[in-house]
Amino acid sequence: MPVSSRFAVAVHILTLLDVKGGRPATSEYIASSVNTNPGVIRRLLGQLARAGLTTSRLGAGGGSLLAKPAAHIRLVDAYRAVESGRVFALHHATPSARCPVGRHIQSALSSVVGRAERALEEELAEVTVADMVASVGARGRPKVGNLPRR
Numbered sequence: 001m002p003v004s005s006r007f008a009v010a011v012h013i014l015t016l017l018d019v020k021g022g023r024p025a026t027s028e029y030i031a032s033s034v035n036t037n038p039g040v041i042r043r044l045l046g047q048l049a050r051a052g053l054t055t056s057r058l059g060a061g062g063g064s065l066l067a068k069p070a071a072h073i074r075l076v077d078a079y080r081a082v083e084s085g086r087v088f089a090l091h092h093a094t095p096s097a098r099c100p101v102g103r104h105i106q107s108a109l110s111s112v113v114g115r116a117e118r119a120l121e122e123e124l125a126e127v128t129v130a131d132m133v134a135s136v137g138a139r140g141r142p143k144v145g146n147l148p149r150r
Helices: 006-019 027-034 038-050 075-082 100-125 129-138
Strands: 054-057 063-066
Touching: 006 027, 006 038, 006 054, 006 063, 006 075, 006 129, 027 038, 027 063, 038 054, 038 075, 075 100, 075 129
Parallel strands: none
Antiparallel strands: 054 063
16 A cells, blocks of 8 residues: 655655745755655645645745744644545455454444544644754754755
8 A cells, every 4th residue: 555755745845944944945946855856846835835834935036935933833734734534544345244353343443543543633733843843953954055956
């Protein structure tokens, strides 16, 4: 099963935008930091903008910015903005009702999965983008001007 990296990339984007200190970042610049295609970044920026987390400045010197202070953006906001569906998928096909396990596994598992998903969101709600910036800084804050250019 494929696992999405949209959330991780969204947090990377938001953290980078804060580190830029209010200077707009182009999708090409962000893509060079993430090491991905600028189109991927533009799609995620669109989702983050719809969620009210980023904004864009058009024209020369334009690019993306945080729409509000990093301390007011929780990781759960980014998660909800870019991830669709549930963290854990149950069976795609209905298990056999003739089997004693198949008959009851969906209801037994949904209770556990629901609690796990709530725990994930509660944990993400405790961390802000400002916390991520501080954590990156504690590991040796990157000099934004030293990122590779494409």
